[in-house]
Amino acid sequence: MSSNLSGSSDLIGSGNLSGSGNLRSSINTSARESEGHREYEEYEVIIGLEVHAELLTDSKIFCGCSTKFGAAPNSHVCPICLGMPGVLPVVNRKAVEFAIRTGLALNCEIAEFSKFDRKNYFYPDLPKNYQISQYDLPLCRNGYIDIPADTSVLSGGPDDSPGGRPGEKGSCTGAGIQAGRGPVRRIRIKRVHLEEEAGKSIHEGQNIVESSFSLEDYNRAGIPLMEIVSEPDIRSPREAYVYLSTLRAILQYIGVSDCKMEEGSLRCDANISVRPRGSTRYGAQTELKNLNSFRAVEKGLAFEAARQIDALRRGERVVRETRHWDEARGITVPMRSKEEAHDYRYFPEPDLVPMVIEREWVERIREELPELPGARKERLMKEYGLPEYDAGLITESRAMADFFEACARNYRDPKIVSNWVMGELSRLLNESGKDISEVPVTPGGLADMLKLIDEGVISGKIAKAVFEEMFSTGKAAREIVKEKGLVQIADEGQLLNIIDQVIAENPGPVADVAAGKDKAITFLVGQVMRKTQGRANPQLATRLLRERLQEGR
Amino acid sequence: MPITKQDVEHVAALARLELGEEEKESLTEQLGKILEYADKLKELDTEGVPPTAHPLPIKNVFREDRVRPSLPVEDALANAPEREGSFFKVPRIMETD
Numbered sequence: 001m002s003s004n005l006s007g008s009s010d011l012i013g014s015g016n017l018s019g020s021g022n023l024r025s026s027i028n029t030s031a032r033e034s035e036g037h038r039e040y041e042e043y044e045v046i047i048g049l050e051v052h053a054e055l056l057t058d059s060k061i062f063c064g065c066s067t068k069f070g071a072a073p074n075s076h077v078c079p080i081c082l083g084m085p086g087v088l089p090v091v092n093r094k095a096v097e098f099a100i101r102t103g104l105a106l107n108c109e110i111a112e113f114s115k116f117d118r119k120n121y122f123y124p125d126l127p128k129n130y131q132i133s134q135y136d137l138p139l140c141r142n143g144y145i146d147i148p149a150d151t152s153v154l155s156g157g158p159d160d161s162p163g164g165r166p167g168e169k170g171s172c173t174g175a176g177i178q179a180g181r182g183p184v185r186r187i188r189i190k191r192v193h194l195e196e197e198a199g200k201s202i203h204e205g206q207n208i209v210e211s212s213f214s215l216e217d218y219n220r221a222g223i224p225l226m227e228i229v230s231e232p233d234i235r236s237p238r239e240a241y242v243y244l245s246t247l248r249a250i251l252q253y254i255g256v257s258d259c260k261m262e263e264g265s266l267r268c269d270a271n272i273s274v275r276p277r278g279s280t281r282y283g284a285q286t287e288l289k290n291l292n293s294f295r296a297v298e299k300g301l302a303f304e305a306a307r308q309i310d311a312l313r314r315g316e317r318v319v320r321e322t323r324h325w326d327e328a329r330g331i332t333v334p335m336r337s338k339e340e341a342h343d344y345r346y347f348p349e350p351d352l353v354p355m356v357i358e359r360e361w362v363e364r365i366r367e368e369l370p371e372l373p374g375a376r377k378e379r380l381m382k383e384y385g386l387p388e389y390d391a392g393l394i395t396e397s398r399a400m401a402d403f404f405e406a407c408a409r410n411y412r413d414p415k416i417v418s419n420w421v422m423g424e425l426s427r428l429l430n431e432s433g434k435d436i437s438e439v440p441v442t443p444g445g446l447a448d449m450l451k452l453i454d455e456g457v458i459s460g461k462i463a464k465a466v467f468e469e470m471f472s473t474g475k476a477a478r479e480i481v482k483e484k485g486l487v488q489i490a491d492e493g494q495l496l497n498i499i500d501q502v503i504a505e506n507p508g509p510v511a512d513v514a515a516g517k518d519k520a521i522t523f524l525v526g527q528v529m530r531k532t533q534g535r536a537n538p539q540l541a542t543r544l545l546r547e548r549l550q551e552g553r
Numbered sequence: 554m555p556i557t558k559q560d561v562e563h564v565a566a567l568a569r570l571e572l573g574e575e576e577k578e579s580l581t582e583q584l585g586k587i588l589e590y591a592d593k594l595k596e597l598d599t600e601g602v603p604p605t606a607h608p609l610p611i612k613n614v615f616r617e618d619r620v621r622p623s624l625p626v627e628d629a630l631a632n633a634p635e636r637e638g639s640f641f642k643v644p645r646i647m648e649t650d
Contacts, residue, residue, distance in 0.1 A: 057618045064621025073639045077629045078621075094618035115606045122569060124643040137606075202640070215640035218629075343567055353614050354606040 043274045043312070045153070045305045046282060047234035049297075051247060053226050053257040054197060054265040055098045061196050061224035062089030062132065062352075069263055073217040081196075081222035083128030088351050091116075095224035096139065096355065098256040099194045100365050102226060103140025105254050105372055106189045106247075110362050114139050116194075116349040124216050125199040133227075135346040138193035139357070146374070147246050149185035150236040187243050188231040197223040200264075220264075226257070232271065232282070237301035244268060244297055245396060249373040253398045261293050268297055273318070274308045283308070284318040288332060290325045300325035304332050376401055384414035393422055399436040400426075406443035411450050420446060424464060428471045440474025441467075449477035461534045462486050490537045492544065495528070498536070499545050502527045513549055521545065555588040556581060 060067055063080035080087045103110050117135035199221040203211040228247065234240050248259040248266060259266040273285035288304055291297045303325075308318045323332040371379070373395045380391040380401070395401045404421050408414040425446075429436060449466060452458050458466060458481055469480045481487055489495055502524055503510055512520035521542065528541045561581045565572050572580065623629075626639045635642040 059618050059620045064616075064619060065623045066620045072626070074629050074641070075626050075639070076623050078623050082624075082629060090614060090616040092618050093615035096615070113606075120567070124641075124646060201643075201646070203646070212645050214643050214646055215637055216643055217640055343563075345567065348606050350607070352607075353609060353611045356612045 042277060043309045044277045044279075045236055045301075046232045046273045046275065046285075047237070047240050047301060048232035048271045049230045049234065049240060049243060050269045050271070051228045051230075051244065052267045052269075053228065053251055053259060055095055055224040055226055055256055056258060057092055057094045057098070057224055059092060060222035061092050061095045061194065062222055065219075065222065067223045069265075071219055073215075074219060076219040077221070081127065082218060089132065091352060091355070092224060095194060096357075097361075097365060098224070099139045099192060099226055100357065100362060101254050101369065102228070102251065102256055103143060103192050104362070104366050104369060105250050106140070106143035106145060106192065106228070108140035108143030108189060108192060110357055111137060111139050111141070112359075113137060113354060113356055115354040116352045117346045118349050119195075119344045119346055121344055123198070124214060125201050125218075125221070127199065127218055127221055131196060131198065132349055132352070133195035133346075134193035138191040139355075140192035141190065143189035143192070144186050145189065145243070145246055145250070146184045146186050147239065147242045149183040150238045150242070151182055152238075153236045154183060185233070185235065185239060187233045187239075190229045190231050192226060192228050195225050195227060197221060197225045232273075237298045237305060240270065240301050241294055241298040244294060246373070249396050249398070253370060253373055253376075255370070267291075270297065270301055270304075272301055272304050272308070274305060274312065276312075283312075284320045286318065286320065286332075287322045288325055289322060289335065290327070292325075292327065296325055296327055299330065300332060303330065307332065373398075373401075380404070384408055384418075386414060386418055390415070390418040390422060394418060397436070403436055403443050407446045410444060410447035412454075416450060417446070420450070420467070424467050425471075428468065439471055441470045442474070445470055445474070445476060452477050452481065456488060456490055456537060457481060458486055458488050459534060459537060461529070461538075462488065465534075486535060488537050489532055489535050490540060492540070495536060495541060495544055496548070498528055498531050499541070499548055502531065502545075503548060510549065521549075555592070556585045560584075 054067075055061075057067060059065060060076075060081055063078050065076045065078050065081055068076070080089055100110055102108075114134065114137045116132050118130040119133045119135070120130045122129050197220050199216050199218040202215045202217070204213050204215070205211040230243065234243055251257045251259050251266075257265060261267070268291050270288040270291060271285045272288060273283040275281065275283040286304060286308070288300055291300050304323065311318050319334075322335045324335045325332050377388075377391045377395040380386045380395060381388060384405075386394070394404050400421065403425070404414075404417060407421070408417045411417055425436075425441075429439070432439070446467070449458075449463060449470065452466075453460055453463050458477075462481075463477075466477050466480050466486060469475060469484075470477060473480075489498075506524060506527060509520040509523050513524070524545055525538060525542050528536050528545065529538065558577055558581045561572070561577050561584065565577075630636050630639060630641065633641045
């Protein structure tokens with residue numbers, strides 16, 4: 001179901017994590033949240049997600065208006081997407097193909113016969129007063145994706161770990177979810193259907209409740225939107241996060257959506273209920289809206305789970321309602337809308353004829369499917385010998401995995417490449433809030449820089465500074481090293497001069513070394529590094545320092 | 554009577570129609586008659602007949618994904634009751650209690 005109030009969410013800013021940023025936060029958050037799972041021993045949390053993804057077509061779903069983001073207000077509209085009388089929509093074939101591609105990637109059955117329906121409701125972002133959507137005959141249904149189960153909420157029952165395998169201890173310590181091959185949770189996909197986007201509302205004043213008017217931009221109205229509904233198979237806020245990341249990775253891999261939560265091209269509503277562990281009946285559920293970032297999905301659900309469990313513990317009932325995640329206050333609040341009981345009066349869209357999806361078309365789309373994240377992860381482990389943890393993290397983003405592979409093909413040791421990609425590259429992307437496609441550094445550039453370390457031209461420490469420069473300017477490592485005079489000092493005579501100075505200036509530590517306190521050596525090497533601005537070859541410096549101190553005795 | 558006055562009020566509210574008492578009475582009767590007439594269809598045996606999705610025997614009408622010119626902004630906004638810049642301006646959305 002499309003959210004009537006989705007427009008309101010555009011005003012609320014959120015610390016979004018784009019691209020690689022999620023890799024890091026997924027680890028950090030899970031370490032932090034794992035303490036909060038005690039209440040899950042008595043209660044089971046049941047979550048289903050409704051995800052909306054805008055499709056990457058050039059034109060809208062029922063007319064030829066452009067879908068480009070960021071255009072001047074109401075400049076990408078026409079009589080069809082404005083809902084003027086007498087116009088007829090015509091379905092964009094690409095949008096249908098993208099939905100089928102998604103269905104195949106999510107292991108769905110593709111409908112033989114499908115149609116569009118009208119969903120009737122009044123809202124200012126909806127020019128026709130109905131949304132063309134799909135009701136009883138969606139394009140795809142009955143799929144699934146597998147995610148690593150959140151082991152902190154597993155009670156060990158058979159229902160808890162569908163397809164579960166015995167868990168190895170993972171290398172990701174402190175995390176709720178093991179990085180190793182732990183139990184798998186299969187999240188069933190109920191349906192995938194196509195519909196049209198609504199316009200975008202900007203509310204005057206602080207928020208929708210207090211504003212006295214709103215402004216409507218219909219550029220977004222009619223952009224093809226895909227709704228992906230999961231069954232209530234998710235068992236913790238952490239799993240919701242992982243499911244959403246996995247889903248996003250798949251949609252990006254198959255090229256159907258760019259999935260930018262900050263631009264609203266990926267949105268997520270959640271249904272959540274709790275029940276005493278062991279119970280087979282579902283409790284009353286609430287629908288959670290305004291989950292504007294991956295972090296908000298996890299935090300909003302964690303708050304809501306705790307709120308519902310608290311209510312049950314106090315002997316209260318959970319009220320079935322729609323609630324709004326208030327990012328600033330970190331709580332969920334009930335939402336009231338002008339619309340009374342949802343009664344959308346769906347009926348077949350008379351302006352569009354049905355679709356009979358030929359099997360040849362489906363097979364052609366299946367053949368063109370690219371390698372999916374799960375398969376790529378397995379391949380990176382096999383082909384490059386990467387640990388599962390590295391392979392999993394790198395393949396979360398197709399662009400990241402492409403970068404890794406392009407670099408690893410040009411360098412002797414894939415694990416070193418993986419360390420740089422997951423470490424420095426991810427950190428810099430995270431800090432700059434940029435996507436890997438937006439920065440000038442190239443895989444070949446990184447490979448060349450790693451070779452400079454191997455050749456002893458720069459130290460690993462200097463390499464970090466060089467890489468930062470490459471990241472922002474795209475210059476070659478060799479050029480940066482030359483310009484900034486960063487070449488490693490591997491000349492013994494030159495180093496000995498500096499070492500002699502350090503020995504003269506630090507009689508205390510020198511005496512400590514003589515007295516057998518070997519730790520003091522580290523301090524002295526540090527002084528050598530400081531005097532050379534990190535340019536000394538550390539192994540050489542340590543060896544020479546030891547030799548000098550021996551001689552001095 | 555296949556339809557009650559409450560049904561009419563409910564549907565009117567959903568359609569944002571304000572009806573007077575007399576209109577409600579007469580519409581209840583008229584809509585009731587229409588539904589009664591449509592009830593005749595129940596006399597047919599539709600066992601094994603797929604539901605009709607569309608009255609025309611046509612399927613798979615698609616267009617290619619090509620961008621075509623949109624309306625000039627001024628034309629798009631020409632009929633707007635109110636505007637601000639090139640936005641459509643609409644009354645407040647949420648009701649206050």
